Amino acid sequence: MIQKALKRAAGFVVILLILSLCVFALLYAAPGDPAEKRLTAQGVAVTKEVLDAERERLGLLKPFFVRYGEWLFSVIRGDFGVSFKDDMPVGPKLFQGLKNTLILTVSSLALSLVLSFVLSVFSVLRKDKITDHLVRVLSFISNALPNFLISVLLMYLLCIRWKLFPVIAKGDLQGLFMPVISLSIPMTGRFIRQMRAEFLNQMSQDYVTGMRARGVKMRYIMFNVIRNALGHIFTIVALQIGTLMGGSVVIETIFRWPGIGKLVMDSITARDYPVIMGFVIIMGSIYVIINQISDLLGHALDPRGAEE
C-alpha cells in the first residue's frame, strides 16, 4: 500500500517536472522578448544598452538550465517569482485568480452533474420513449456546441434581445450566471451521453435481469445500477476536468471574470513568463492530482480491475 502511494507520488513529480521543463524550453526558444515588450509598454526608447540592462535585470541572460533551476527551486519554496510586467509578486495574483476560477468551475461542474444525473436516469427509465429521444437529441446538440459560441449567443439573447441581464456583469452572483451556463451546457451534454451509456450497460447485466425476474421494484434496481455505475462516473468526470480548465480560460476572457485564465491570457501577449509558468504548474498539478484520486476511487468502488 505504502509502496503504491510512493509510486503514485513519484509519477506525479515526474509528470510535473517534464511538463514544466517542456513549457520552460518553449518559452526560452519562442520568439518575443519580454524585456523589449516591457520597455515599449513603458514608453522607453529601446536602445541596445537599455535593452541589455533590462535583460540582465530580469535574469534573461543566464544559461537555460540555470534559469530553469532557479525557477524550480523558488517554486518549491512557494515563490512564483516577480511579474515582468509590473514587478509585483506573481504568487498572490495567481492564487487570487485561482480562487475565482474555482468558484466558476466548481459551480459549473455541480450544475452539470446534477442536471445530467437526473436527465440520464430519467432517460434510462423511459428508454426509447419520447423523453429518452428528446434527452438524447438535446445532449447530442449541446455536446457539439463550443462554449465560446454559447456564451456569445447567450449574451445576444439574454442581454441584448430580452434585456434580462446587464451587458457588463459585475463579479456577483448575477455575473456568475452566464459564465456558469456557458461552461455547463456542453459539459452536461457529454455527461448525459456517457452516463446514459453506462447505466444502460449496467441494465443489461445479469444481476438486473435476476432482480427483474424476482419482481424487485424498479426503484431498488435503479439504486443498485447507480451504485455500480459510480466508479465509472468518477472516471467520466475526471476526464472532463481538462476540458473544463481550457473552457474556463475562454469563458473568463469573454465575460471578464477575474480568474486565472483571464490572468494568463493577459500575460501571454506581454510575455510575462512567471505568470505563464505559474499557470501551467498550478493547473497541471490540479489536473494530475484529480486524475490520481479518480483512479484510486475507481479502484475502491470497483475492485475487479485492480488486480493487475
Place this chain on the structure above:
Amino acid sequence: MKKKQRLKIRIIIMSVLVLLLLLLTTGAGWFAPNDPYATSAAAIRTAPCTEYPFGTDNLGRCVCSRVLYGGRTTIAATFFLVAVSFGIGTFIGMLCGYFGGALDRILMRIADIVLAFPQMVVAIAVAGILGGGLSGAMVALGITMWVSFARLARSHTFVLKNEAFIKAALFAGKSHIYILCVHILPNLLAPVLTNALTQIGTTMIGLSGLSFLGLGVVPPVTEWGSMISEARAYIQIAPWAVLFPALATIMTIILFNYLGDVIMDYREV
C-alpha cells in the same frame, strides 16, 4: 438486419451532406457572391439582402463569402491536423505493437506522460507562446492528439500479430516492413479511421476556440472562430455577422459528430 440497413441509409445521407459541405467550402471561389476581403465603406453592417445574403460586417465585407472562405480554413486545418496525428499515431502504434520490447515501453511511457497533461491548458500556453498563427495552434493541439491513435493502433496490431496469416507470411520469408504495410495496416484501418472521424468535431471546437482567443489565425485570413470573436463587439448593431458563422460552426460539428456516431453504431451492429 433491418437496423443495419437503416444505419447504412443514414451513413449515405450524412456522407452526401459532408461531401456537399466540402464542395461548398473548397469551391468557395466559385460559390462566394463577393470578394471576402473587399472592404466597402458604403456597405458597412448592411442587413442581409440580395447582394449580401448574410449581410456585411464592420468593414463592409460580405459575411456570406467570409463564411464560405472561413469554412475552408477551419475544415482544411482540422483535416490536416487529424490526418497528421492519424499518420504519426498509427505509425508509432504499429511499431510498438509489432516489435514490442524496449521501444514499445519507452514510446508508451511518453504517451502516458503526454496524456497526463491537461490538453487545453497546454494548447493555450503553447499557442500563446508560439505567438498567433494557425500553425502554432495546430502544433499546440497536435502534441496530445496522436496518443489516442497510437494506443488504438497498438492494441489492434497486438492482436493481429498472433494471427495465423501473419505467421504464414513470416514463414514465407516476407520482410517485417512488407507484413506491416500489406497485412497489418489494412486490417486496423477501419477502427483507426473511425476514431479519426470522431476526433474531427473536437478538433474543430479546439481550433476555433483558439482562434476565438486570438491564438489561431492572423487577420485578415478568415476563420469562423475569429469571425465570431471580431463581430462580437458590435453584435447589438449587426447580429448577423455573428449568427451566420456561429450557425455554420454548429452545423458542421454536428454533421461530423453524427457521421462518426452512425459509423460507430454500424460497425457494432
